[in-house]
Amino acid sequence: MNAKTSKLRDLALSVVSILCLISLWLVLSSSRPDFFPTPQMTWERFIELIEYPVSKVSILGHIWASLRRVVIAFCYAVVLGISLGIAMGWNKKIRAAVEPIFESLRPIPPIAWIPLVILWFGVGEFPKILLVFIGSFIPIVLNTMTGVALVDPMYLSVSRVFKANTLQTMIHVVLPASIPAIFAGMKASLSSGWMVVVAAEMIASKSGVGFLITRGSESYDVALILCGMILIGIVGALLGVVLTLLERWLCPWTTKKEK
Amino acid sequence: MDNKERKVMLRLENIAKSFYARHEVFDAVSDVSIDVYENEFLTILGPGQCGKSVLLNIIAGLEKPTKGTVDFPASSDTTMGFVFQKTAVFPWKTVMENVELGLQIKGTNKKERREKAQYLIELVGLKGFENAYPYQLSGGMKQRVGIARAYCVNPDILLMDEPFGALDAQTRYQMEEEVLRIWQAEKRTVIFVTNNIEEALFLGDRIVLLSACPAKVKEIYIPRLERPRNNIDPDFLALREEIEANTDLAL
Amino acid sequence: MANEKPSSAVHNAAAVSESIRIENQNRAREKRQLFLISLTSVVICLLIWEIAVRTALINPKYLSAPSQVFQSFITKFYDPKPDGAILPVHFISSLYLALVGYFAAVIIGIPLGLVMGYSKVFYKLINPVFEIVRPIPPIAWIPLSVIWLGIGTTAKGFIIFLAAFVPCVINAYTGVHQTNPTLINVAKTCGANDWQIFTTVCIPSALPLTFTGLRVALGNSWSTLVAAELLSAKAGLGYMIQQGRSLVRPDIIIVGMLSIGITGALLSACLSRVEKKFVKGRNAR
Numbered sequence: 001m002n003a004k005t006s007k008l009r010d011l012a013l014s015v016v017s018i019l020c021l022i023s024l025w026l027v028l029s030s031s032r033p034d035f036f037p038t039p040q041m042t043w044e045r046f047i048e049l050i051e052y053p054v055s056k057v058s059i060l061g062h063i064w065a066s067l068r069r070v071v072i073a074f075c076y077a078v079v080l081g082i083s084l085g086i087a088m089g090w091n092k093k094i095r096a097a098v099e100p101i102f103e104s105l106r107p108i109p110p111i112a113w114i115p116l117v118i119l120w121f122g123v124g125e126f127p128k129i130l131l132v133f134i135g136s137f138i139p140i141v142l143n144t145m146t147g148v149a150l151v152d153p154m155y156l157s158v159s160r161v162f163k164a165n166t167l168q169t170m171i172h173v174v175l176p177a178s179i180p181a182i183f184a185g186m187k188a189s190l191s192s193g194w195m196v197v198v199a200a201e202m203i204a205s206k207s208g209v210g211f212l213i214t215r216g217s218e219s220y221d222v223a224l225i226l227c228g229m230i231l232i233g234i235v236g237a238l239l240g241v242v243l244t245l246l247e248r249w250l251c252p253w254t255t256k257k258e259k
Numbered sequence: 260m261d262n263k264e265r266k267v268m269l270r271l272e273n274i275a276k277s278f279y280a281r282h283e284v285f286d287a288v289s290d291v292s293i294d295v296y297e298n299e300f301l302t303i304l305g306p307g308q309c310g311k312s313v314l315l316n317i318i319a320g321l322e323k324p325t326k327g328t329v330d331f332p333a334s335s336d337t338t339m340g341f342v343f344q345k346t347a348v349f350p351w352k353t354v355m356e357n358v359e360l361g362l363q364i365k366g367t368n369k370k371e372r373r374e375k376a377q378y379l380i381e382l383v384g385l386k387g388f389e390n391a392y393p394y395q396l397s398g399g400m401k402q403r404v405g406i407a408r409a410y411c412v413n414p415d416i417l418l419m420d421e422p423f424g425a426l427d428a429q430t431r432y433q434m435e436e437e438v439l440r441i442w443q444a445e446k447r448t449v450i451f452v453t454n455n456i457e458e459a460l461f462l463g464d465r466i467v468l469l470s471a472c473p474a475k476v477k478e479i480y481i482p483r484l485e486r487p488r489n490n491i492d493p494d495f496l497a498l499r500e501e502i503e504a505n506t507d508l509a510l
Numbered sequence: 511m512a513n514e515k516p517s518s519a520v521h522n523a524a525a526v527s528e529s530i531r532i533e534n535q536n537r538a539r540e541k542r543q544l545f546l547i548s549l550t551s552v553v554i555c556l557l558i559w560e561i562a563v564r565t566a567l568i569n570p571k572y573l574s575a576p577s578q579v580f581q582s583f584i585t586k587f588y589d590p591k592p593d594g595a596i597l598p599v600h601f602i603s604s605l606y607l608a609l610v611g612y613f614a615a616v617i618i619g620i621p622l623g624l625v626m627g628y629s630k631v632f633y634k635l636i637n638p639v640f641e642i643v644r645p646i647p648p649i650a651w652i653p654l655s656v657i658w659l660g661i662g663t664t665a666k667g668f669i670i671f672l673a674a675f676v677p678c679v680i681n682a683y684t685g686v687h688q689t690n691p692t693l694i695n696v697a698k699t700c701g702a703n704d705w706q707i708f709t710t711v712c713i714p715s716a717l718p719l720t721f722t723g724l725r726v727a728l729g730n731s732w733s734t735l736v737a738a739e740l741l742s743a744k745a746g747l748g749y750m751i752q753q754g755r756s757l758v759r760p761d762i763i764i765v766g767m768l769s770i771g772i773t774g775a776l777l778s779a780c781l782s783r784v785e786k787k788f789v790k791g792r793n794a795r
Contacts, residue, residue, distance in 0.1 A: 013634035021639050035658060096544040097551040107778070108771035109733030111649075112748070114740060115755035116763050120572050154347045161319055161341045162412065164364045172360065176351035195647040199737050202649065210650070217653035225653050233645035240645075253350045253392045279533040 037223040042230075045223035054215055054224070057207050063235060065207040069125065070190075070197050070239075073132035077189060081137050082182060085144025086174065095145070102141070110135030110196045114203055123204040128197060135196035136189040143188065147181025148174055180254050183247045190243055194236045209235065267332045268416055268448045269295040269318065274327035275473075276313050287313045288324075289473035295416070295450060297333065300442060302451045302463030306507050310474025311452045312344065315420050318450065333415070340409030340447075342419040346401040348393045354380060354404050355389040361412035372411075379407040382441060399430040406438065410445060419451045423458070435461055439486070456502055460495060461488050471507035478505060574761035579768070582761040593753035593762065595745055601769060604735055604746040607663060611670025612731040619678030619727075620720060626679065627686025627716065628708050640679065648673035648730070649737045656742065666738040673734035674727035681723025685716025721785045728781055732774045747773075 022039065029038040037045070049059045057065070088095040113134050121127035151174055159169045201210025209232050216224030247254065276288040288310045295301055305311045316322040318329060319341050331337040340361075348357050355376055362372035380389055383403040393401050402422050409417055419438075423431045435458060442449060453459050459466045466480040482488075482498055489495060556576050562568045563575035574582070586597040593600075626633040648669050659665040689712050697707045739748025747770050754762030 010630075010634045013631060014638045017635050017638045021642070092544060093547055096547040100548045100552050101555060104771070106771075107775040108767050109729075109736050109774070111733055111737040111740065112751065112767050112770050115751045116760065116767065119755050119758070119760060119763065154343055155349065157316075157321055158341070158343065158347050158349075158360075159364070160321055161339065162361045162364045168364050172352075172364070173349070176349070179351070195649065198647050199649045199740075202652070203740060213650055213653050217656070220657075222654070222657060225657075229646050229650050229654065232647065232650050233642070236647070237645040251351065253394055277529070279530055281534065282530065284530060 035222065037226060042223050042226050045221075046227045046230075049224070049227055054212060055206060059231075062208055062212055063231065066197055066201065066209045067235070069128050069208070070132055070193050073129045073197075074136050074190060074193055077133050077136035077140055077193070078186060081140030081185070081189070082144050085141045085182075085185075086148055086170070086178075088141065089145040089148025089178075090170075090174065102138070106138055106142075110192065111199050114200060118204055128200045128205065131200050132193040132197050136193040139188040139192060140182070140185040143181050143185025144178060147178030147185075150181070151177040176251075179247075179251050183243070183251075183254075187240060187243055190239055191236065194232075194239060198232055265299075266297040267294050268297050268337070269293075269450075270328075270330040270332055271295075271314075271318070272328050272330070274314065274317060274324045274329070276317060276322065277325045286473035288317075290475050291327075291469070293467060293476065295448060298446045298448055299464045300439075300449045300451065300462055301465050301467065302453060302459040303467045303469060304453060304456060304459040304502070304506075305469035305474060306454060306471050309472035310469055311454070312420050314469075314474065315341075315418050315450065315452055318416075319418055337416060338412055338414045340412060340414035340417045342402070342405045342409045342417070342422045344420045344422065344424060346393070346398065346405065346425070348401050348404045348408070350393050353390050353392055354385060354396075357393070357404050358407045358411050360408060365412065376407070376411055379410050382410075382444060383407045384437065397430070398426050399434050402426070402434060403437070406441060410441075410447075414447060416448045416450065419449065421452055421454065424454070431458070436487070438462070456499055456506070457490055460499055460502070461490060466502070468502060468505060477507075570760075571758060572760060574764060578761050579764045582759075583765045583768070586762075586765055592757050592759060593750050595750075597750075597765070597769065600745055600747050600750045600766075601773065604739065604748065604770075605773065607666055607746070608670055608731045608735040611667045611735070612674045612728060614667075615671045615674035615678055615727060615731070616724065619675045620682050620723075623679035623682025623720075623723075624686055624708075624713060624716065627683035628712055633683065640676070643672075644676055644680075648734045649741075652738060652741055661742055666735070666743070669738050670731050670734050673730040677723045677726040677730060678720075679723075681719045681726070682716060685719030685723075686712045688719070689715045717789050721781075721789060724785075725778065725781055728777055729774065732770075732777065736770055 025036075025039055029036040029041075053059075054062065084098070088098055110131060113131055117127045117131050117134075121130065155173045155177055156169065159173050164172065197208070198210040198213075201208035202214050205211045205214075209228055212228035212231070213225050216222065216226075216228060271291055271293045274288055274291045275286075278285040278287060291314060293301075303311055303314065313322065317324050319339055349360070352360070355373070358380055359372045359376040362375060367375075377389070380386060383406055385400060385403055385407070388396065388400070393404070396404070405422065406419075409419075422438075423434050426434060438451075439462060451459075451462055453462075460482060463482065466482065468477045468480065469475065470477045480498065480502060482495075484492070484494055484498075490499075559573075560575045560577060563570055563573055563578075583597075588596060590596050590599075622636075626636055651669055651672060652665070655665040655668050659668060693711050693715065694707055697711050702710065735746075736748040739746040740752050743749040743752075747766050751763045751766035751770075754760070754766060
């Protein structure tokens, strides 16, 4: 089978697969439309969402509310996390001082922090941002720390021969060399943060994509639940794409293979 | 060539280096003493995996010798350039940024260091590639960047640690000629480490033959051959055979 | 003109062992130093925490001191108040649910992933569905599954299954995909048929990534369980911390959080043990 027929075959299989999924959806939904809205009902609900606000907030408003929380928390997590990760990766003493606290907090899933944070700060914006921060912070620190520790010693030798001081070594060698690891950490942290914000919104919020699902669940509006889920999936995937594009733009050398 | 009248740039006396693991010790270098003269191209030849790179690291100050002294009689502040084994060219910097790195660290202003870097980039034959990234270059080209980068800080001594080891045979021959051409255009003291007899003979004013681990100086050869050397010349081949017979095998 | 001096014996046995001893001493000293730094840092943190609460620097309504937390931890082993059950009961309820969902995902997901890795047709058929389901976080499925499967353990089990299923499948097929083609060719030249190649080359070389998938899936299962219990449960560690919040008992919350963390860490450690047994002879990177 040559390349062209192979590509066609792949395309055909993907189409078959999606068609199966849609037919399964149709079959399930026609038997119990209240349990499971048909694709058409879902689509109509989606249009309705665009036109009418839910709980006084438009659909874009909800998306923006969720995004805003994630982006703010993520920025803090990135700045603080990379700094701590570099410090821990570079200096054994700092690592020894911080690591035990880290390792005791790490196994606690970020979602488990929700009750405590809500107890402390209520159900406003800040506690949600704090929760996303908690979820995003740890993967960045860990990945950055590993990236710094695994910098090729040869590059460090180069900077030593040139008699660079620590700051220069950081700027010219350590940071750029760790970028793939840092971006891996950022991707993990962004997806984790997105999950946390959805959870937090499902539990205690008046806006956001997670809230849409809770609303749909309370008012038995299953189509709304489905719309919410699809929205969450799409935005989550887009965030990942944005990050990948950012990496490619900032670091043109990382994704290319050597000749 | 009367060596007693030439300036000594580097003096190694009884250098020894051992590495300690938990329960054993590894002797890389046992007793090496060499004088290196100004503007000579010195090649250090040795079998396999040991001692040579360690020696170079000691000279560069990257490692401390267990015993012995490293002395720079010519001046108290000798700058050194280092061309590394595998390509240590930074993948995240362009050719220009890589070459000017040494001066940037020193604090030279942009205009001056760009000029110097540009000159060297052209000297090593990479004109037009100033803004290319290493991933766009071939192995030989990357090593040229490495050489330009080492030259840029205006070193008194240039150290090269098997720089052509990872290249294919064709490129290797080409680079050997290139490095001689560059050296003749910009004369420096060069210490060149290799495990390839032909390469050492082709390049060196003097050839220091090291034994297998723990490394000692076995013999120093001075090929009285004119440059450019021809590696099928009968004198060349005779000397090659002599050195080969004297070389220890590394397992 | 060799600059060679007659080599005297540079090392004799006594000098060598002395040097080794000194090196080892230095290394041990450095390790001790670092350990002390770690210990001091933990102790200082606990002290600050304790003092802050005791002196009401932090309102005890919001945070309990480590000593109080420890006390409550012990008490919860036999006192069902105030949340309705003792700690071991919550623990077992959560653990049971998480493991059921996890193992179901592993048993179905890993073979599916391995086959997807080996057969391109199969992969192209199933992958699109996967890619659509994947971006949706498991927690978002909770209301839907409650509507379909009712408020009860089935719905939660389903969510946990989903959470664990995805990493198992993805890591399994990635593991097969990155099998060294040279090894496959070796098998072919030995006359192996497709099934034999699959079982003797692809599966073993996919093991490390598969185990990574198992680890991620375990973490996901455990954290999704907690999320599910936060939203709707009558027992379990997640339920316990939710109760702790409504009853304004930060000590209960923290006991719950720590129990969740410790259990998660223990499960991970068990998995690592199993992994070491299966993945022998591989150099750790």
